[in-house]
Amino acid sequence: MNNDTIANILLTTILPGNFVLAMFLGMCPFLGVSQKLSTAVPMGIATAFVILVASVSAYFLNMLLVHFHLEFLSVITFITVIACAVQLVEMFVKKTFPELFRQLGIYLPLITTNCAVLGVALFQTARNYNFAQSLAYSIGGGIGFTLALILMAGLRERMQLSNVPTLVQGAAISVILGGLLSLSFMGFSGIGGGE
């Protein structure tokens, strides 16, 4: 059905079709964990890994569901697989990097309810991507998410030195920053054949 080349998909999901800034997936960690670069980077990598695992398993699960005509179970099965993948990552991080585990706190288990993860699984199914395309889509999505998180964290670290009006402090200024980033990412539109 879908003839997008792998390079197209990869470029599109990283720049003009960025999950966070153009499709609004994964806003919670984008606003929640982007205070410091030191937590934004591992959070981005952890999420990218979960996105990859979720995408691969969703691809095969979907084949299974289509085969048995059980498409209506897709949401339930996808979210269950994602929850398991997140549990895996959580145990791994807790064992290997206990310090990091404390810093990420509640946001690590919350990757389960990160729309970006479920979004990849749903969109790749909706667009009838084949296996290679799905892989490119999830890898691009993960890189794009990490990129957005890092850019945001860098901006917010700078923000601490500037004098923000009282009314705009907190969530509002982060949302405005997000808007500016999104505006600048729109400049990439057209790269990768467009949406």
Next chain:
Amino acid sequence: MSAPSNFDEFLDGIWKQNPIFVMVLGMCPTLAVTVSAVNAISMGLATTFVLGASCLLVSLLRHSIPKQVRIASYIVIIATFVTVVDYAIQAISLDLYEALGAYIKLIVANCILLGRAEAHAAKNPPMPAMLNAIGMGFGFTLGLFAIGCVREILGAGKLFDISLFGPHFQPWVVMVLPPGGFFVLAGWLIVFAAFDHYKTKRTLGVQA
């Protein structure tokens, strides 16, 4: 005795703990589907239904769900109702279904749902739990509607598909594009902060 407190539970979500403007939760659908007021309202109502139904079920089952697997159980309950809504919307209006796209299924991943199930429904009897959930749902709908209106008026010069400014209006296209969503949300957050600021200043003034 319980009637007024139940009503309070209901109002809590609409104003004092409004999920969008006060708690800043559920941002993904907030920004993604609010290009028009109709989309915003339907998304809000769909979320309200899932929220009410799943909180009711979680609350009814709160003594039988083991603590260790509670999150997984909540997610499965929520996913069930989301599937119901997904198919219902597809049956009612195909246009709407295409406009909202995968974001209906993404209600599963809305933090408000899991947050409500964990923080409120799991600890309270069915009635207040459901009222609180529906109140939250209406608060969410209100927030979506507020953002959707502004974006549709500025970005398309229309409201509910009725042209407002005549044929010579030059639409402010960026408002219906992704950055517009961020800016309108930021605008509303500032309005709420200003309101809060004014109120605290007034109460402090009265005390002094």
